[in-house]
Amino acid sequence: MSRRLTALVTMTLTAAAVLVAVASPARAATAITVNGSSGGRVFDGVGAVSGGGGNSRLLIDYPEPQRSDILDYLFKPGYGAAMQIMKVEIGGDTNSTSGAEPSHQHTRGAVNCDRGYEWWLMEQARARNPAISLVGLAWGAPGWIGNGNFWSTDSIDYLLSWLGCATSHGLTINYLGGWNEKGYNTTWYKNLRSALDSRGYSGVKIVASDDFGWGAADEALRDPAFGNAVSVFGSHYVCGYRSAQSSCPSSGNAQATGKPLWASENGSDDYNAGAQALARGINRGYIDGRMTGYINWPVIAAITPNIPWATTGLAVAPQPWSGYYAIGRNAWVMAQTTQFTAPGWRYLDSSSGYLEGNRNNGSYVSLKSPNNRDYSTIVETIDAGGAQTLNFTVTGGLSTGTVHVWSTDVRSTNPADHLAKVADITPTGGGFSLTVQPGRVYSITTTTGQGKGSATSPAQGTLKLPYGDTFDSYPTGREATYLMDQQGSFEIAGCGAGRTGQCVRQMSEQAPIYWTSGRAEPYTLLGDLTWRNYTVSSDVMLERSGYAQLLARANTYNHQGPQNLNGYYFRVTDAGAWSILSNNTSGQWRTLASGTVAALGTGRWHSLSVAVEGSTLTASIDGTVVGRATDTAWVAGQVGYGTGQGVTAQFDNLSVTPLGGSSGPTGEIRGAGSNRCLDVNGQSQSDGAVVQIWDCNGGANQRWTLTSGNQLTVYGNKCLDVPGTANGTRARILGCTGGTGQQWRVNADGTIVGVASGLCLDVNGAGTANGTAVQIWTCNGGANQSWIRG
Incomplete structure (x- = not known):
């Protein structure tokens, strides 16, 4: 030596x-x-999940060249993350974390292989990396399957038809799972193996059980037939859920099966802040547990900032209208393995471990x-x-x-x-x-061929009003531009009731087999979170008895309770009952106004609209105002369509037009990325009390006034203040002095810029949780630097 x-x-x-x-x-x-x-052991690869759910939705709507740039950063060897495995959701018409993905078979026997965007994404991945392994897994499913029982022959037939769809797209699926995080049924897995073999899919390997822990491996040692049916044992969050990923064990029984072991879902972390945990987990999953596959959740957050988990994955792509995207440090950490190895390589056990035998050293x-x-x-x-x-x-x-x-x-x-x-x-x-x-x-x-892409993103920008869509330009079965299903399935179909052209139709005809604990009714969202005063209108036709809804100022919901959405609803029934409603993330529905008009009936088209201007909401049917309400809960947000559970309805000629109202100089200041209010911690009125974001509650500690001296005051005599000009300086309140550290430029683009520093008022780390600190930071166009005054 x-x-x-x-x-x-x-x-x-x-x-x-x-x-x-x-x-x-x-x-x-x-x-x-x-x-x-x-x-x-033989290395199987490192990759990520598209689905669970809807997190890739907006990527397909991106313009070129940005769409191809993002895809290259995710899949192209020698360019970016160079993913080696991609797991995709087998859509089930139900919310599965960040939205709902459409099923290829809404009703028994009616297979359509062109729905959704996962086929397109798999095709794009394979075009860039022909060696990438593709994995299919269901989160939820249409309710007709097994009359609500997933572990049934129906679901096996359903998965086989999905594999047939893959074949029609020229895709070979390498691995197939059962039911995400819902346990396992050994008989079902054995039947699935038999069905795959008899239907020509003997090359498709089964992963079990995509749940927490290694119970399926324990069962395989007790039931050799089950063990023979399974090719890979996959467990979720083997290092601990959203942990530092410092320790990543499997189990003795899992290793004793002799089968490949995967960390088949891991991560759920911010696209930048999760990089440290990802770096540990990829290595330590093998060192501690002999896991040869690592799958991060998710691939990308191609969703707007109000949707749960809006900054998780390898990259974010929240604005197809501007082309803006950002590649996270997670992608580059993944690249440090994927660009230097390949599936089929073999780990060297005696050449792997901890530096100086100490985990803390690396x-x-x-x-x-x-x-x-x-x-x-x-x-x-x-x-x-x-x-x-x-x-x-x-x-x-x-x-x-x-x-x-x-x-x-x-x-x-x-x-x-x-x-x-x-x-x-x-x-x-x-x-x-x-x-x-x-x-x-x-x-x-000792290998070569590695590289780093050089494509750059354009700046962020708002989706301008007016906005409209006739839906006539899309092929049947596709999703309309920017529409993001949160429950149910809203897709393009030929218009009914004698209307020509294409419409949006809610396709889910029954309650699904849910994945989330929340039992949401079908709805879909579209638009910019900064949209504030506008009229949303659409033609609507109910195909069966029930109700349809227009949504306005819609924003945040809880991922386990997607039915609990902050926003306003204009609901109409076939019998002519109407109501203007408010809902929030706690599921507190309030009826703001209601009444009855002549029955709208089924199979007949009607025009609905709701205008939101300041605190006034005005609802109209067929051009006639039917009701008004006054409410201050929601000041800005997206539009959307909704129906009752199992109600098939059609929508046409969406229009969103701006209104010019203002709600005055005093009120809440909401973060566009979080929909939470600028808040003085603990309702303190003491000098130096720090400012954060918190659920909007109407408290005096959340009501701000922009003075003629460019100060933002709270409690009438305290100013928003920063005690410095450096990035990361935390905002606080202080008795007003007139100093430049208490002066702010409130800009039309939603930014609030300190006069002394020239830096933007910023939510630390683009966080969205209650209590996240507010600071100043270099202006970068992020949603965490965009504010809405109410």
Whole structure:
């Protein structure tokens, strides 16, 4: 070892902070032997989930070139995340976290293989990476299946028809699961295996049970027939739900099955803030639990900011109308494994572990390629307290040629520090040394072909009013631009009741097999959260008895209770009853106005509209005002369509036109990204009390006045104040002094900019939770820097 170190040439690498050691280090070095003769399990890949649910919805609506740029960053080898596995939701017409995805079979026997966007996304993924593995999994399902029982022959036939749809799209599905996070039924899995084999799908491998823990593996040891039916045992959040992913065990029984083990859903973290946990989890899932597949939830948050989990995944794409998107640090952490390995490579157990045997110092895994020459070692130093020197020895027939080094600083917000190529190393006598810095992921490899995409996003922008859609330009079965189903399935169909052209039809004819605990009725959303004063109108036709709804100023809901949505509803029934309603995330429905008109009937078209201007809501049917109400709960938000459960209805000629009203100089200030109010912590009136976001409640600590002196005051005598001009300076209240630290420019684009600092009022980390700090930060166009005054 000492002779090899002496022979090394001094090399200083780039600011990515990788140094080659050339002398005795200041602290003890870690010796790593990369031994090609070591045993180990076969690597299956790293990837992510599209679905669970609706989180990819807006991606298909993006303009070019941004749509292709995003797809390249997700799937293209040598460009970005280079995903090796993609799991997709088998849509079930029901909310499955961030929306509902349409079923290919709304009713028994009526198969349509062109619904939704998952087929398109799989085609795009395969076009970029033909080797990507595709996985199908159901969250919910139409209610006709098994008369509400998922574990039935109906669901097996349903999955087989989905595989047939995949074939019609030229897609081979590699893996198929059961029912997401709903346990398992051993007889059903055995029957599924038999059905797959008899129907020509013997190559499709079964994953069980996509739930928490390894109970399915325990059962496989008791029931060999069940074990034989399953190819992969997959468990969710093996490192702990939304944890630091510091410890990621499987179980003795799981390993004893001899089957591949996967962390088949993990993550659920912010596209940037989750990078540290992701870096630990990919490595430690193998070190601790011998898991050979890692699947992050989700792929992308291509949803508007009011939808649950709006910043999770590898990237965000909330604005197809502007083309804006952002690639997260999660993508680059994933790339540090996916661009340097491939499914079919083999882990080297004796060449994987913890630096100096201490989890806090970081971890490393080594894998070799099928040619038994190339290798890659992935090192993470997320929790390390300082620099560490690693002394590598390469043996067992592996290449002793040039070593290439890439690194990602997961603590850095500078894109130049993500997947950064640093200087190559030339080993001497089969050995080399490397000094690694804390808070990073390194890929040390003999392979080439890696790269980093250079496409950039345009700036954010609002969806301008007026907005309208006749729905005539779409093929049958597709979703209208920007419509995001939250429950049920709203898709394009030929108009009924004698009308020509295309309409939007709610297709779910029965209560689904739910995945969420909330029993929401069908609704779909569209638009910009900053839309405030407008009239939304549409032609509506009820096909059967029940009701249809127009939604206005719709915004946030809880992902386990999608029926509890902040917003206003104009509801009409076939019998002529109408009502103007308000709902919130606690499910507190309020009737603001109601009445009756002549029966609207079924099979007849009517024009509905609701105008929201300031605190006034005005509802009309066929051009006649039927009622008005006054309410201040919701000041801005999207529009939408809704129906009662199982009610098929059609909608046509959507129109959203602006109104010019104002609600005055004093009122709430709501975050566009969170729909929570600018709030003085604890209702304190003391100088220095910090400002945060919190559920809007009408309290005096949430009512702000913009003065002629450009101050934002609360309680009548306290000013919004920042005690500095640096990024991250927290906002507070202070007695008004007239100083520039208390002066703000309230701009038409929704930003509030400090006069002294020139920085934007910002919700820390783009958070949306109660209590998230408010600060100043460089203006970047984010939804967490857009505010709505009420």
